[in-house]
Amino acid sequence: MSRIIVVTSGKGGVGKTTTTSNLGAAIAKQNRSVALIDADFGLRNLDLLLGLEERVVYTAIDVLAGECRLAQALVKDKRLKGLVLLPAAQNRNKESVQPEQMKKIATALAKGYDYILIDCPAGIELGFRNAISAAQEALIVTTPEVAAVRDADRVIGLLEAEGVNKINLIVNRVKPWMVEENKMMSVEDVLELLGVPLIGVVPDDEKVIVATNKGEPLVLGEYDSLPAQAYLNIARRLEGEKVPFLDLMANQGNLLTRLRRMFGG
Amino acid sequence: MLNMIKRLLEMLFPWNNNTNSRSHAKSRLKLIIAHDRASINPDMMEAMREEILDVVARYVEVDREEMEFSLCNDQRMTSLTANLPIRQIKRMCELKEQIKENKSLDLQQIEITEIELEAEVKPNKTSI
Structure with a gap:
């Protein structure tokens, strides 16, 4: 039984596409087959983050127009067995696809893959409705910032109204040192506000930008980097494993904080 | 330069600036x-x-x-x-004055509850 999961956030720029690409790679690394659907028509980027942009030939629009078969449009990742991408059309807008059509594609893919991850565009308009049309469950990506949390709450409400009730939260770009200084909301704060179960905490890390620069998902690079570990943990939790959350605060024992503690801070 | 020293101090002693933007x-x-x-x-x-x-x-x-x-x-x-x-x-009397203007309220009902309250109080007094 395959799972169709939409990755969404409401607000743009919180890391939906980064999450989709890294989580897709992490799932594939657990020896599961996974198809990533870029639902961001007109502003596609998932191909770029995966480093597959040069190999895109057909897009979802071509499949819907009957110009190619679904299997032809899928771009296979040569580094990871079982990971494929269905690219969005770049020269069209969101209105060129309807929810029913997206549903058809996702359900067709579900026959051949364990996981279908749909990268949702920002906003709550047609693009969003397309992306969630086939979804059985959702991963909400948010950052510990007011605008992102507010939008996440709105999207959770919309998903519940659409009957998507299996909703899990990923808190992205957590800066533990800021939380410690009470300058940023903690993961617990965000959880309390949103009231949906947590499935992952991803620390803010320069390595994420470096990895996107190279078009290489983090889990393919250094295995022990903290964000890579975070994505692998999410993949394992999706499989039903009980994996403890990373202790981000543990890494904050640098000279500065130790000095401060010495002075009673 | 002054700014830099200020920032360094803030970093070392965060309690100096009591801005808790998290809460x-x-x-x-x-x-x-x-x-x-x-x-x-x-x-x-x-x-x-x-x-x-x-x-x-x-x-x-x-x-x-x-x-x-x-x-x-x-x-x-x-x-x-x-x-x-x-x-x-x-007080009850104030209430009655106000209620006179507002016919939608059942005045009798309120009087009954007041009487009941008094009735509860009285036996106590006699027992003492």
């Missing part, structure tokens, strides 16, 4: 999320507030300055919380 963000979000979820527009909220206050004010004197009226949310449940500090509970 600020949280409390602001609590309020706005509750509003978003309940999707009551401010005008409607204000009208509801006035009406509730009118009703309450008929029976008790409310401290209008100290009162709080807000939508709260807890684990995806939204509730309306009104915190109305009572200055004084009105």
Whole structure:
């Protein structure tokens, strides 16, 4: 039984596409087959983050127009067995696809893959409705910032109204040192506000930008980097494993904080 | 240069600047999320507030300055919380005066409850 999961956030720029690409790679690394659907028509980027942009030939629009078969449009990742991408059309807008059509594609893919991850565009308009049309469950990506949390709450409400009730939260770009200084909301704060179960905490890390620069998902690079570990943990939790959350605060024992503690801070 | 020293000091001694933006963000979000979820527009909220206050004010004197009226949310449940500090509970005679103007209230009902209350008190007195 395959799972169709939409990755969404409401607000743009919180890391939906980064999450989709890294989580897709992490799932594939657990020896599961996974198809990533870029639902961001007109502003596609998932191909770029995966480093597959040069190999895109057909897009979802071509499949819907009957110009190619679904299997032809899928771009296979040569580094990871079982990971494929269905690219969005770049020269069209969101209105060129309807929810029913997206549903058809996702359900067709579900026959051949364990996981279908749909990268949702920002906003709550047609693009969003397309992306969630086939979804059985959702991963909400948010950052510990007011605008992102507010939008996440709105999207959770919309998903519940659409009957998507299996909703899990990923808190992205957590800066533990800021939380410690009470300058940023903690993961617990965000959880309390949103009231949906947590499935992952991803620390803010320069390595994420470096990895996107190279078009290489983090889990393919250094295995022990903290964000890579975070994505692998999410993949394992999706499989039903009980994996403890990373202790981000543990890494904050640098000279500065130790000095401060010495002075009673 | 001065700025740099200031920043360094702030980094070393964060308690010097008591800006706790974390709790600020949280409390602001609590309020706005509750509003978003309940999707009551401010005008409607204000009208509801006035009406509730009118009703309450008929029976008790409310401290209008100290009162709080807000939508709260807890684990995806939204509730309306009104915190109305009572200055004084009105006397029965005052109440009757007010009710005369408002025919929708059943005056007799209130008199009965008052009598019942008195009846409860009296036996106690005799027992002492």
